[in-house]
Every structure is written in structure tokens, then in C-alpha cells.
Amino acid sequence: MTLFNDLWDGLIHLAFPEECLGCNKQESRRSDFLCLDCLYHLPYTDHFNQPANAFERHFVGRVPIRAGAALFVYSYIIENLIHQFKYNEMTKIGKRFGQEIGQKIYGSSLFQKVDIIIPVPLHPAKFRKRGFNQSEILAAEIGDILNIPVESKILIRSKQTKTQTKQNRINRIENMNEAFGLEQGHLHQGQHVLLVDDVLTTGATLEACALKLREAGVENISMVTLAMGLS
Numbered sequence: 174m175t176l177f178n179d180l181w182d183g184l185i186h187l188a189f190p191e192e193c194l195g196c197n198k199q200e201s202r203r204s205d206f207l208c209l210d211c212l213y214h215l216p217y218t219d220h221f222n223q224p225a226n227a228f229e230r231h232f233v234g235r236v237p238i239r240a241g242a243a244l245f246v247y248s249y250i251i252e253n254l255i256h257q258f259k260y261n262e263m264t265k266i267g268k269r270f271g272q273e274i275g276q277k278i279y280g281s282s283l284f285q286k287v288d289i290i291i292p293v294p295l296h297p298a299k300f301r302k303r304g305f306n307q308s309e310i311l312a313a314e315i316g317d318i319l320n321i322p323v324e325s326k327i328l329i330r331s332k333q334t335k336t337q338t339k340q341n342r343i344n345r346i347e348n349m350n351e352a353f354g355l356e357q358g359h360l361h362q363g364q365h366v367l368l369v370d371d372v373l374t375t376g377a378t379l380e381a382c383a384l385k386l387r388e389a390g391v392e393n394i395s396m397v398t399l400a401m402g403l404s
């Protein structure tokens with residue numbers, strides 16, 4: 174059945190070339206939503222099998238984490254894919270890579286025994302505008318692969334955050350700390366929580382979420398994102 178579907182997809186794509194969601198070129202030789210060229214140039218990291226990797230180093234001295242990983246580093250293709258995922262409702266991109274993250278975690282000795290998955294919440298106004306939370310889509314796929322419950326209602330966004338780029342680090346963190354709230358009573362101290370976000374840039378968002386969890390007594394926190402910047 175899979176072979177038949179693959180053949181059928183191949184025929185459809187030959188007859189009706191579609192735009193590759195990575196490079197936007199018309200391309201008949203595609204795998205799913207990517208042309209073969211983009212597919213072979215996806216900038217995977219080796220974070221899932223590398224202790225003290227670049228993702229984890231991002232949080233040293235800020236908040237202790239057990240494990241951290243991004244599936245990709247930023248590249249033109251990845252930026253384009255994430256943009257399409259978030260703003261053009263290309264949720265199939267998030268679903269596909271969410272599954273890959275789940276598989277990477279499954280095969281990793283660094284992410285052992287996660288009890289609960291929590292996606293970084295979107296502010297309700299943004300959620301209404303976009304219609305979905307991209308981190309929730311990733312989290313759902315990861316939870317599905319690992320058979321771990323996803324809790325989207327525990328961590329809540331309480332305040333619309335202003336554009337962060339012109340603020341210094343301290344202001345950013347204070348601003349971010351007020352941005353999240355926690356529904357108490359659902360978390361236990363010994364639990365290992367996996368936080369999921371779409372991208373790691375400054376790390377302020379994930380840091381604020383982790384600090385909120387720690388305020389509630391949760392000490393075992395891991396993090397995963399679809400992509401992270403190179404710096």
C-alpha cells in the first residue's frame with residue numbers, strides 16, 4: 174500500500190509539478206513537500222546524541238536542564254519552512270518534523286523517561302489570529318510517537334509580550350517571566366517535563382517557561398525545538 178501510494182504520489186507530481194516548500198521552485202521530483210535537493214540539504218544537528226551540545230550550552234548559568242536539542246540549525250530552507258508552517262498554515266511541515274523529533278528522542282539515551290510534554294503556549298490573541306499553536310502541533314506528534322501525554326493547559330500565556338529585539342537581556346527576562354502562568358496541581362516534583370517550542374533564538378521564552386516550572390517544584394526539565402540559530 175505504501176509503495177502504491179509512493180508511486181501514485183510520484184505520478185501526480187510528475188503530471189502536476191508543485192512548488193517545493195523549502196526553495197519555492199517548481200519541482201516534479203519531490204519527496205512529500207520538499208524537492209530532492211532541499212531534502213538532501215536539510216541541516217540536521219546531532220544534538221540528540223551529543224551531551225553538552227550547543228542547545229544545552231545556551232542555558233548554562235540561566236536554568237538547569239536535563240537534555241536539550243534542536244532538530245535543525247537555521248538555514249534558508251529551514252527559515253522558509255518555518256515561515257510557511259506558521260503563517261501559511263502548512264501544518265503538514267510541523268507534523269512531519271514533529272514525528273522526526275519524536276523518533277530522534279526515542280533513539281536517544283539523553284532524553285530518558287519523559288513523563289509529560291508541554292508545548293510553549295501562544296498568547297490567546299495570537300492563537301485566534303493564527304488558528305493553531307505551532308508548538309502544540311509539534312508536541313502532539315512527539316507525544317504520539319513516544320506515547321507520552323501532552324498537556325497544553327498547564328502552562329498558560331498571561332500577557333502579550335512586546336517586540337523583544339530592542340530590550341536588554343534583564344528586561345527581556347522580566348518581561349518574559351510575567352508572560353507565563355501555571356495551572357497548579359497538575360505537576361509533581363519528580364516528573365520529567367519536556368518543553369517544546371518551534372525555534373530557539375535568544376532562549377528567553379524557554380528560559381521563562383522552565384523557571385515557571387521550577388517555581389512549581391519541577392526540577393527535571395528537558396527542551397526540544399524544531400530549529401535553533403547558529404550563534
Ligand SMILES: [Zn+2]
Binds near residue numbers: 208
Ligand atoms: Zn526545494
